[in-house]
Structures are given as C-alpha cells and as structure tokens.
Amino acid sequence: MTEIPKEEMLLKCPSTCAGCGSLLALRYILKAAGKDTVLVIPACCNSVIQGVYPYMLHTVPVYNIAFAAAAACASGMSEALRAKGEKTNVIVYAGDGGTADIGIQALSGALERGEDFLYICYDNEAYGNTGMQRSGATPLGAITTTTPNGKTVNKKDLDRIVEAHNLPYQATACSSYPADIYNKVKKALSIPGPKFIHILAPCPPGWRIPSEKTVEIGKMAVKSGIWVLWEKEYDKFTVSAPSRAAMKRPVPVGEYLKAQGRFRKVDEKTAAVIQANVDKNLKKIALEAAQSEETE
Amino acid sequence: MTEIPKEEMLLKCPSTCAGCGSLLALRYILKAAGKDTVLVIPACCNSVIQGVYPYMLHTVPVYNIAFAAAAACASGMSEALRAKGEKTNVIVYAGDGGTADIGIQALSGALERGEDFLYICYDNEAYGNTGMQRSGATPLGAITTTTPNGKTVNKKDLDRIVEAHNLPYQATACSSYPADIYNKVKKALSIPGPKFIHILAPCPPGWRIPSEKTVEIGKMAVKSGIWVLWEKEYDKFTVSAPSRAAMKRPVPVGEYLKAQGRFRKVDEKTAAVIQANVDKNLKKIALEAAQSEETE
Amino acid sequence: MYEIRIHSRGGQGGVTAARMMASAAVKDGKFATACPFYGAERRGAPIVSFVRIDDAPVRIYSQINKPEMIVILDPTVMDTVNVLDGLKEGGSIFINTHDDVDFPAGFKVYKADLTGIALREKLVVAGSPIVNTPVIGALAKLGLFTRESGVKAITETFADPRNTAAAKAAFEEVIV
Amino acid sequence: MYEIRIHSRGGQGGVTAARMMASAAVKDGKFATACPFYGAERRGAPIVSFVRIDDAPVRIYSQINKPEMIVILDPTVMDTVNVLDGLKEGGSIFINTHDDVDFPAGFKVYKADLTGIALREKLVVAGSPIVNTPVIGALAKLGLFTRESGVKAITETFADPRNTAAAKAAFEEVIV
Amino acid sequence: MSRMPKMTISVPHEGGAGLTGSWRTFRPVVDRETCNHCGICAMFCPDAVIDPDTLEIDLVYCKGCGICSNECPKKCIKMVREEH
Amino acid sequence: MSRMPKMTISVPHEGGAGLTGSWRTFRPVVDRETCNHCGICAMFCPDAVIDPDTLEIDLVYCKGCGICSNECPKKCIKMVREEH
Amino acid sequence: MSELIMSTGNKAVAAAVKMAKPLVVAAYPITPQTEIIESIADYVEAGDLKARYIPVESEHSAMTACIGASITGVRVFTATSSHGLLYMHEMLHWAAGARLPIVMGQVNRTLAPGWNIWAEHTDALSQRDTGWLQVYVSTVQEAYDATLMAFRIAEDNRVLLPVMINMDGFLLSHIMQPFEMTEPGDFIPPLDLPHKIDVNDPKGYGAMSPANVHYQFRFDMEKSMRASRTVINETEAEFAKRFGRSYAPVEEYFCDDADVIIVAMGTLGKEAEVAADLLRKEGIKAGVMRIRWLRPFPLDMNIKGKDLVVIDRDCSFGFGGVVAGEIQARYPDAKIASVIAGLGGQEVTYEDMAEFVRSRKMGTEFWFGIPQEEQ
Amino acid sequence: MSELIMSTGNKAVAAAVKMAKPLVVAAYPITPQTEIIESIADYVEAGDLKARYIPVESEHSAMTACIGASITGVRVFTATSSHGLLYMHEMLHWAAGARLPIVMGQVNRTLAPGWNIWAEHTDALSQRDTGWLQVYVSTVQEAYDATLMAFRIAEDNRVLLPVMINMDGFLLSHIMQPFEMTEPGDFIPPLDLPHKIDVNDPKGYGAMSPANVHYQFRFDMEKSMRASRTVINETEAEFAKRFGRSYAPVEEYFCDDADVIIVAMGTLGKEAEVAADLLRKEGIKAGVMRIRWLRPFPLDMNIKGKDLVVIDRDCSFGFGGVVAGEIQARYPDAKIASVIAGLGGQEVTYEDMAEFVRSRKMGTEFWFGIPQEEQ
C-alpha cells in the first residue's frame, strides 16, 4: 500500500453527496492511472459532480458523453489515439445504469471488437443521479423510487455477462478496499485490449444509510459474500484476499440487509432467497477458483 | 417425430434464398407454436422474405419492428396480452445481428425484467439481409464484405451472455435437426418467463456454400463440435442427443471450414486456434453437463 | 402580488415549506404558486425556493429577483449566499435563529428559533431537526395566511401531530 | 438518347452487363448511365437494369418505360415478366437463346446463344454459365458501342481472358 | 367509426412473395422406383413444397435448392437443369 | 485561424463545484492525543480532504460525512454539530 | 368546483394518467420528468392504477414497448424528456407510422453537450416531422386537462396518431400550483383499435411496402393530421361543456385590438400575458398568442395587420427559430420580429418580453442576451 | 481531364474518402448505403487507406465512436441511411454541440413501417435542427466532389460543425455514371482541431453548463453556421479554380428569364432540367433551382416575381413539405405551388414534373398520385 502515490488527481471537491463510495473509488483509480489518461463519463452522478462550467475538479481530461454511449466513445478515442501512436489510457467511469442497462450494447460491442480500453463500472445499484430509480443492477428486495415495495427480480449479473466476452482482464472491487482497487487498475492498464472492473460503491441516499457508514457497509457486503472480490487475467481466476478470508466464514447476509433502509420491506422469505443466492454463488466461485488453480 | 403436425404454418413460399436454413427452422418453430402465436421480427432476412404488401406467407400475426427493438416490442406485447388475460405466445424471430449486436440491449433488459416471451435467434453468422457484413456472431476467420481478409476476433458468445441472465429455459439448436427444434420450442413455450433458443442456420450466400449443402453443413457443425446442441431448464443442463453422439468423437473442425468458401483465407495457424477453441468449449460443456447431472 | 424567497439547504425541506405556504394561501381563497429553483445540487448545498401569492392566478414563472419577503430557514447559508439580494425596501425578513442577527436598516426583521422548537417537540428525522413545519406557524403569525389554513396545509402533508404542535409554538414565539 | 432495358435474374450479372455497356459507350466519347432497379430480390428472382446512352450528360433518373432496346439475358424470365412492355415501335430485342423465339411483329430481333458460348469457353462460375461478358460482344455487333470499347470495358472488369474470348464469339455469332 | 388507417397491413396469401419456382436453375426429379417414402426430403425442404403424404414436389414454388436431393438417403432425387 | 468555438470546456480549478464544507452539519474533530497516525481516516475520506502527512482536515471542503470518524480504529475522531 | 390541490406539473400529468387508466406504462427516468413515472410506479404498486409498469432499460425500448403493447389494442402511456426523447427518435417515427395512439408526457429540456437540465423546446421541436401531435401547456391545470384530452384525441379513429404533451422543464414540471383534479367519467371512450392484433385473423404489420403504395400510407397520416384539427376542436369543446375549462389550439390574450402580439409556447406564452398588461399600461396595445398545438400546425391565427414578436425557445441552426419560421411559412403576410430566447434555461422575464416588444425590429432575428455587435 | 471511371454514387463517395485520408472510420451497414462502407473496409484491408475501420454494433455507436475519435483531433468519416440515421439522432445533436467536424455520407431512404428501401428525404430533413450542415447531391461526380469539399468545410475553424452529404437511395447511390476521380492534392489542409484532447493540458468537455451561459454556446453554433456560408462559397470557388468544376449552394438552370421555376433537391432537381427543356419547347419559360445546401439555408435565391413549383420528397405531418415551408419562411413574397412527390420511392419522371408546372395552382399543396377529391 505504501506504493500508492500521495498525490491526489482530483482537486477539492467534487460535489458528490457526503460519503459517496463512487468518489472514494475514483480517487484510487486516478492514482493508479496517472496523468496520461482520459476519462470518459456517460450521464451519471459522476457527470454532474465533476464541477460546473467553466471549472472541473479532475486533473486529467474528462470527456462527457451521452448515457448509452460510453464504451463506443472510448472505442473511437482509443482507436484514434492508437492510430496516432499514442498509448494514453482510455478509462470509462460509468454507473451501473449506464453499464448494465442503457449502455450494455455499446459495451458488448466494444468488448467483442477487442478495443483497447479500461471500462470501470461503479455500482451504486440504482440510478443515483436521477434520484434512485431501479436499475438492472438493483438487488432483489431493494426499495427504489420505481420499486416502492422492493424490486421483485434479481440483480442483473453484469460480471458474467462481461465474462462471456472473454476479455484479457476482468475484476470486481469495492470502494471500501482502496488498495485492492489501486492494484487492479494498475494491473488492468498493463494489459492490452479490453479490461473491465466492476466496483461496488455504496451510496448513502440510495441505500438509505448514514453517510459515515459507506465504508463499513461495503465491507459488510464483502464479508457476507453478497459481493465477492476477484480478478481474472486471461483464464486465471483468483479470489482476492478480503473475499478469500470472508468466504471461509461469511457473515449472514441478513445483517447486511438490516443495516440498510432500502431493504426494509424485505420479508423473511425474500431474505432466505437472497441468502440462498449468495450461498450458491459462493459455491460457484469457490469451484471456479479451484478449477483455475488446477489448470495452472 | 411422428407427433410433429403435418400442417404447415407458412404458405408457399417465403422469398428466402434457395436452401435457407432460417426458413427451415422457422417451419418447425411455427409447427410447435401453433396458431395462438404472434411473431415479432426485427429488420433481418426474415423481415424481407415474408412477402410484399398486401400479402404475407405467415398464418400467424407478424409484427415487424425496428432493428434494435425486437425484445422490447415483445416485452410490451407480452405485458399487454397478459394484462388482458391472454396467453398467446409471443415469439421473437431475429437474426444474429439483431440479437447479438444492435438488439442486445433490449434483449438483456427484457431478460432481466423476466418478461414472458420466447426469443429465437437464427444465427447465419453475418448480416444476411444487407449482403453479408460481419456481425458480432461472425466466427473467427470468416470472410464477409466488411472483413474481406477474414474476421480477426472471435465470435461473440451469445449463449453465455444470455445464460448470465439466469432464465428459466435456454437452448441451442440447428436447422439441420428439425425435430430437436420442434421439441425445444414446445418445451420452451410450456414454461413461463423469458426463454431463449439460439439456432445455427446455415446460409448459402453468406457461407459461400452450394444451396443443397445447408443441411449437411449444419450437421457438420454439430459433428465437429463447433456448434453444440444443448438445453438448460432452470439449472438442469443437458447436452442434446446429436451432440452427445458427436462429442464422443468429434470430426476435425478443419473439414467444416474447408467445406465453406467464407473460410478460404483461414491459414493453418488460425485453423489451429479455431480447433483449440472448439476443444476447450467441448471440455467446458462436458464438465457442465457432468456437474448438472451430479446435482440432480 | 406578494413574492417570497426561501433560503435553505438541500434536504432541509425548503421546497415542502414553500408548497405548504402556497397551499395555505390557496385555502384562504388566494392564488399562489411555489417553485423550487433546481440546480444539480446535492444534500447540504444551499438552495432557494419561491412563493408567490396574489388575488389573481399567478402567471409568472421566472425567478423572483425583487422579493417582498425573505425566509431564511438555515442561517448558515448566509456565509456563502447574499440572502438579501433584491429584497424590496421595507421588505420583511424572517430568520430561524435563537441569536440576534444584524441586518441593514430599512427591513422588518422577524425571528423564531425553529430549530429549538423542533428539538423541543422532538421533531427530528435522521438526526436533523425539521424546520419546515414550524415555519408555517411563524409565517401565519406574520399574516401571510390564516392560522387555520396553515394548519390544514401542514396536516395534509404530515400526519404526525408534532408538526402542528411545533407550528403552534412558532406562532407563539414570533413577535410581530 | 438511346434507352435499353435488360432483363435477367438476381445473380446472373445483369447489373454488371449494364455497367459494361455504359462504360463502353463512354469510352466511345458518349455519355451513359447504367442503373439497376433494386427491389428486395434474392438470387434467382427476375430483375431489370437500365442503360441510357446519349451525346450529352444523362440527367434522367427515373425508370425507362419506353426503351429503344430490350436485352433478355435469361429467356426464362419471359414466363413471368412481360419483357416487351413499353418497347418502342421499331425497337430492338436482343435475346440470349439457341431456340427460335417468336416476338410480335414490328421489332428487330437479334439473338445469340450466350449460354452455349459461355459453356464452350468454360466461362462457368459456381455451376452457372456467365452471360454478361458475351453479351457485350453481341451488343457491340449491334453497334451500341465500338468493339474496342466493349473489350476495354470487359478487361477493366474481368482479368480472365475467357471473358473477351466469349465476347468475341458472341460478336461473331450475332447476325445483324 | 372504426376507420382502418391505410398502412402496411398484409394478409396471408399463397404466392405473396412471387412464384419462387421461377428462380430455379435445377429441378428435382424423383425416381419413384427407388424412393422408399422415408419422407426425409419433405422434412428438410426449407420451403415445404414437398407434400408429406404423396411426396409430390410443387414446382410452382420449388426453388431448386437441391437439399432434398442431397439429403435423400437413397439418392433417388436428381437435380436436372431447367430447359425453357 | 485556430478559433476556439465557444462551448462547455472546463479547466481544473479547486472549488469548481463550490465550497463543499458549507454542506456540513457535523464537523470531524480529531483527538490528537489518541491518534496514532495510522492514516486510515485519510485513506477512506472520499473527498481527500485529510492531508496524508499532517492528517489536517480541510474544513473548507470537508462535507462532514463522518467516515473518518467511523473508520478510525482508535475512535479518536468525534463528529460535532456545527454551530454557526 | 371541487377542491384545489397543490401539485407540480409532473404530478398533475401522473394524476391524469391514473384517471385515463392505461393498461401498460413503459418508461425510463430522466430529469426533470422522473416524478411523472415515479408517481405512476407508486400508483401501480399501491394498486391505485391497474396497469403494468414496464421499467425498461432505455427510452428506445420504452417507446418500443409502448408500440408492442399498443398494437394489442390496449391504452398505453410513457413519459420522457430531452435526451430520452432523442434516443426514442427512431421509434417516434415508428409509432406514428404504425398508427398507434400512444400518449406521452414530455418535459422540455435542453440538449447536451454540456449537460443542462433546464427548459428549452429544441428537444420536442426536432421531433416535429415524426407524425406526432404536439401540444404545449402552460399551467398545472392545463397539463392535467391536456393529458386527459390527449387520450381521447389520439384514440379517435379519425386520428390514430400519437400525442405528445409538452411542458417546460422545472418551470412547469416542478412548480406547484393549485389545480382541480376533475374526474373524467366517460369523457375518454374505451379504445377500439381497428388494426389491433388478432390471432384469429392473422395479419402482417409493416412488411416491405412497395414504392407504388407507400406514399399513400404517408398521405393517410397527413389526412389524419388534418382531421385531427376537427377532433381537437370537438374534444376541447366537449371538455369545456363538461368541465367548464375551455382551450383552443392557440390561446389568445387581448389580441382583438392589439397592434403587436407576442407569440410563444409553454410558460413563456403564459408569462407573456403579464408583459402585455405592462405594455398596455404604457400605452402599447399588446396581446399574446400562445400556440398550444404545434402539430397539427394552427392554420387560423388571426394576425392580419399586426406585428408579431415570436419568441422561439429553440433554434434550427443555419435556419433560425422554428416557430417563427413556420408561422411565416403559413402566413406569408405576417410581419414578424423573431426572438430566440430562453435556450438552455436562460432566464426570460415578462419584463424582458415587454422589452422585446418595445425594441422590436420587424423582419429581423434577435438572440436575447447576445451583444448587438455579435448578432 | 483524367480518364472517366464508371462508378456508383456510393463508390464515388468511398473514393473521395480514400483521398481525404481520415484516420478513423466507424460505420454500420444499411441498404442502400452499405456499398460505401464495404468499399472503405476493402481499402483499409488492402492497405490503400491507412485508417482504422471500427465495425461498430449500431449506428448510435457509429456516431459516438466518430465523436470519440474526432475529439482526439483526427479526421473521421461515417456513412448511414434512413433508420440508421434516426438511430443516431441523439448523437447527431451531440456531434454538432461538441463542435466536431465529422463528415458523413448519408443515403436518403424512406422510413418504416412498412419497410421501404427507396429514396425519400424525410430521414435527413428530420435531422435539420441538429446543427449539421447538409448538402444534397445529384450526380456521381457531385457526390465525389462534395465529399472532398465537405472535409475542408467542416474542418475550417470558422465552421467546426459536422457535414452530411445526402444522396438519393438507389437513384444515385446505385446508378453508374462516368466520373473523374480528381486527386485533391493539398486541397484539404491538415486538420487542426483547436479543442482537441491533450493530456498535458487537461480540460473537461461537456460538463454541467449553467443557464446563464449555455445559450451563448448555442449562439456560437448559429454564428458558425452563418460563417459557413462564406466558407462554402470560398471552398466551392477554390475547387472550381483548381479542378474546373463549379458548384453553388443553389444550382440554377435557365432561371434568369424564367416565369416558373421548379425547386427540388437531389436527383429530382437534376431530372427537373429535362422537364424545363420540355416545357420551354412548349413555350413555357421554365427554369430549375436545385437546392444543394439546405443547412445553412440559402438566403440569396433569386426568385422575385417568379412562380415556384417546390417539390418536396418529404413531409412534416400536420405541416406540409419542409422545403416549400422553409422557402416561404425566408422569402415571404415567394409565390409557391407545393408538391409532395416521390415519397417511399414513388416514381417521379421529368414528364410528371413538367405536368406539375403546367397544372400548378399557386398557394396550394398537391400530393402527387393522390386523387384530386382526397387532396
């Protein structure tokens, strides 16, 4: 961790809500990426919090683009830069809505073509910027303004969707583990071709938690196994340290749910379904990790 | 097979090219679906070959819709019909371009929401209707009019992308196995929620094969293991009979490649990569089938 | 037409206060509109809302630049915002405070410790005292609308009787 | 202006024939356009193409309804299409056939067995004899353009010398 | 009042995409002697122009793709060049 | 001739989204006695307003989210209601 | 008169939708429209509206899902704004071409880049060729009333075209005004879609349509647009009869004796009345025409001999103000001073509008806020 | 004069692109445009054009990838048609608002439903508010020449707006005409994008832009549109000087002494010359104005005192023909007979056009092919 540069790449202070997980994550992403970087940002909280014309808080170029369009914009940018012989990092920073819903077509296309860029989705599990409507990534049972009784279908499994594109590097992360983010971004940027990192980013207004709890809740997500940190480099799949520890004895997911206002309408039956989903997924991940180790 | 109704649901004759695999498949899809069915068709060969105003060849309602829009149209249609208490089958029949490329957003959204419809993608591995440009589903090495030297990246793995949505029923098929198609469509329509069937549909002009070879080539695809027939009902994954047989001793994929003009620029190295991909995939599928059997 | 500008912070309920003010005036048989100025603001950032009260339907949508009255729900916004901007000569200022605040001469200044009242009435949500219902009581005292209409506007919005109690306390605290 | 309509089937190269015809005329110093009528047709379906030749630039884009000449590359289209539709009185018909075909009086009829020529010259692609290069030879004989320009138009399009050989054979076969 | 707007609404109609038999370059000719009525030709004909009972081929529509011939296990369907 | 079109082009500028310190309801107050300089507060402050060396908090921008206080292993940061 | 409720424009639209009882609503959030669909989601989950709410993954899919639902013969609604509307563009053309009576709440907002969430009409105006009827409203009450009427107009068999109700972002979507939540009763007859899908009478929709007929379908759309003028008049008259509030395609304010008329849409058109009052006090005989229905375009504006100051909250770059242009096109004799004002949420007050009138230069275009030497 | 080559309109555009040497091309197939991008893909794979060809998965992404590439300061090109263009709509607004000199080949084709692949102008005209320059061409040579000029015009620092080259589907995209493949030499100067992304001078693009400045950015677009009139004239003059072929924003054919002028765009505008010849033989003094640049809209058409028969291959439903409307708006004195003809590929011959002139009723709108009683 000592290697993380002290220099901040964001000036004070983006106008995120107090305690925003997506901002915490971005701090470390930019530290890892460094100055030779362009950020591409579709409509999302991060398109609004970056400062108001004529000012911005980022010390790297930021290209804002339409909601559905991030991966396509990065494709064009990366191809143009490479055609010019420049190796500038092209990094998309997009919300879960802009990634899993309206932006998935552009993302899927760019991955298939093998564009050279890093796509980072910060996942606050709702449309934060427009005031917390459900997204495809909203988890089962969560209250949003368009699911006032709680969402009735499961969270879209963005990671498996992306994984199906066989990219050279893919990882999950969580804003509560900044060093892990830093390392994963560094690793990703060292590999040519498309890379994807999916960061769970707790969001106080959306999750209906006090602003001081974001880091804590993120850790609970990992400890309960509802969010697993892993990375996949070509075929090598590794569970990251915090999740390796957590998977040994995950805390009940009920605690995670109870800590958040958005889950307040989850009944016991739904809670059991959520726990079962987590258990099943942990098993799958353990198996995958084992298989990956084997083949090495 | 004796149970397949003799009645044809297509009047003579859609204006597909002679020997079109997508038409062969559609014959059996409609037999399985029966009269209480609406077809939704985005821009593709099947939107053009259905007859010219004021006539059509289909004996069920056909709703043509914009290229990117099939799954969203079917969502609206299915929700409206269900709201009215009607159980009419809503079936999308779309090409690989309309599914894996421009249509994947609408599809992914509909699957996440759990809409009650059957989405069938006939895969001719290119944009047939506009004269054979590459699609995301075009395989590595294939010549198209936009990849005159052969495609340099892999075929998008549509099935794994769809699978990541955890739908209740999913299957692959091939127009050379009509009874298999019939059975899978029947099965799919008996299950509520979103269903997906991916049908390999050889295409004489696109694959640069003589029109009489479509059925034969489709069988070669299965026998070589480059295309595997399987189905997944909830968690139960089964390899279908023809592929079970084929997987015991797959024929070299080189034979499949050599039979088609579109692969004529594939060099030995690429051919080896393709064979390796096939081998790896077959292993994966065998494992998945074994695991699924175990858990039963 | 009587024009009021309200200064508060995102999350403090300034917009709801504006709505209740307009609603109370309507119940008195007046015409009124309430209108937030929306920026891309987050919780905690200073915001303004507007209320217009008139005897005829209000047809103005643009912002209020020359208000008759300023309502300051959160005195801390004065650190960064010139709250008196455009206030008409002889106009009124209502401020939520327990301190003495100095304003330039030429304005009528009213005050009440709405935060204190809210704390006393235990009108606290997520750790924050609610000031947007007591302010309705205070403004009724200033004659913006009748006490009855103010109460109705509150009860239509909030079921909890602590709200009306707080409004009543504010009504009594303001010195006219 | 001299207007020609070509009847063929999708995949038979009628459009390329039209292009070579226009190209040959241009090489003679004329102006010409060639223009397919595109429907949503598949291989095998009857299609028409148009060629216009003139001494001034051709400014007409609409279809040819009253051609001076009809070229029938595939006589089987006559089963379903009225190929003579609109042909001007005294106009010319060129047909690819080895049979005798009866046409109504009032037209000049020319023919050559282009398919036979193609088969003889082994000008066969994917099992189908190629008739769109021999037809250029035939039409040169009818004086639509010079023989030299016809040959140039062909060689620009196809490298294989069998094409020019076939055209030459067709040139010789047509009786004017 | 139920006025139908004028729009692209089509009705089922045989031949609605043309008489596709005219596309044919080769015609399937069945050797009725050898044919054992397995029905495989009918099963695989994309255009469904082979009667499943009589195995008659409807030449008005048969496009001549040759699949029936290719797939016939008895090899009793020949593709013969059309002569007009 | 290199005329720059007038458009939304922004430049890096501290405070470009306002002085976010004014949003604060509670202020972090560090008990320097107990603090062992682990730097965890600075690591987790989303707004990076804690100096990583001195652990000074920049109150012009600190939004008062309380994460530093919540995460401090020594529990030496108190959140104190702002009094104006 | 029933009791007045304080409501935003957004909530009034949602309330009208609840009254109209669509069976399917498919929509996607976007500022400043989101409140409409949040309210509808609330109604649906609370059981107050028996509809299916489809939380689609984009606006292209929102409009498409509406199309898929509508063709089954059920009533449908959606709402959007700005970039959401643009992202629907292809399907807007489709919905009209498919002759589906979809009703949409559309909150006018500026287009990026840069992002700007405030009012501007360019979003909706750049959809004016799509075959949608467009009405622009100016009060919360009107937003409610127009939404109710929109269903009846769209679904009228003489029309069968979709209707877009436009309202200014924030200025109207978020303002709170008192309004009367009239019960429509049987004001909106049940939908009878003549071309709805029927598995017992299978038809094909939208296949290849040859060059010798397609233009006839387009003319039928144009004919229905023309017929919609009558239907709008009938519907507004019936509404007035039943509920006492009357509307016209173009609302006039002291126009009869006016020398100069301010022409505008939406909230500017309402606030312009205050400008007219002010000008009349100064001795200038001013009036206001607030265009409500832009499609079908109003053909009987009474503007002979009067100066028009047309305020466009939009611009067609390389041409000019859209509304001023269209008025001039349909009233060649009109004397027009064109003003481009209020783009990107630029503040335009009644005082500004009065000044537009005072300093008008007929036959010119004036960009409010731009220095004279740059104009 | 170098040798004439027989080429389709599509291939001529592709050839011009090859000459202009863009570094990035991102495009998606659609009939009848596909030949353009297939040719470019061929050039790229054969090494004849040193560019990256991005085979995007949709047109929305095509335009977005062009935007992403363009902002790095490289030259970019794309091509589309009809529904592809509509699907780009959001990003068309974006490209212009972002001031990116993207050049697009756009083949005019009818909109579904029902599907119809033939020529119509509604696709491009319904993008006329997006801030793109639009030129309509009528011959293969002009398609080539206009494409070359488009790069120079778009990239001129006084303009910095994208340019769309429109050509009629099939009628021009697929016709083969002889043309001269002129080598442009240094006719197109290297691109110098003043706002290109630079990691050494980091800037933010398109963030929140407040209500008190956004309209100024929009005015800058309008100002650049106005300036583009000059740049177009300069460029066309320079082109004529260098290569001998001259063009004007509006091409005139025997207009000076004409009593009646046919106004049209694209191939109809060219074929109209034949109609004029025919009419003149009959003693009717007819001329033709073929509008080439619709954006910026031509402001110096010389039409005083003449009858105009304006043919619109488009319709803005509930309003009428777009071109006729805009001419009337900018030339209030113009006497116009508006004809809507050629929608959905409807066949319109020079004889038909001559008849439009003979039977013109000034001040009316006439739909070609629709029985009189239904008009």
Ligand SMILES: Cc1ncc(C[n+]2csc(CCOP(=O)(O)OP(=O)(O)O)c2C)c(N)n1
């Ligand atoms: C085409 C389009 N539709 C809708 C919007 C409105 N919009 C802007 S941001 C946003 C939600 C973003 O959600 P997400 O991507 O999850 O990021 P977050 O706001 O949560 O950070 C929406 C709906 C838009 N800008 N463009």
Ligand SMILES: Cc1ncc(C[n+]2csc(CCOP(=O)(O)OP(=O)(O)O)c2C)c(N)n1
């Ligand atoms: C928005 C849009 N873009 C492009 C097209 C043109 N188009 C129509 S069908 C088609 C290809 C379809 O390919 P696929 O889905 O694979 O089906 P196939 O034609 O191979 O049957 C294309 C590119 C269109 N109709 N709409």
Ligand code: SF4
């Ligand atoms: S809404 Fe959530 S994600 Fe958005 S700025 Fe606030 S805390 Fe961050």
Ligand code: SF4
């Ligand atoms: S192009 Fe291929 S898929 Fe399309 S109709 Fe022809 S054979 Fe069938």
Ligand code: SF4
């Ligand atoms: S040739 Fe083809 S179309 Fe004809 S009968 Fe045989 S399989 Fe059917």
Ligand code: SF4
């Ligand atoms: S309260 Fe929040 S913003 Fe302030 S220093 Fe602590 S962590 Fe940072």
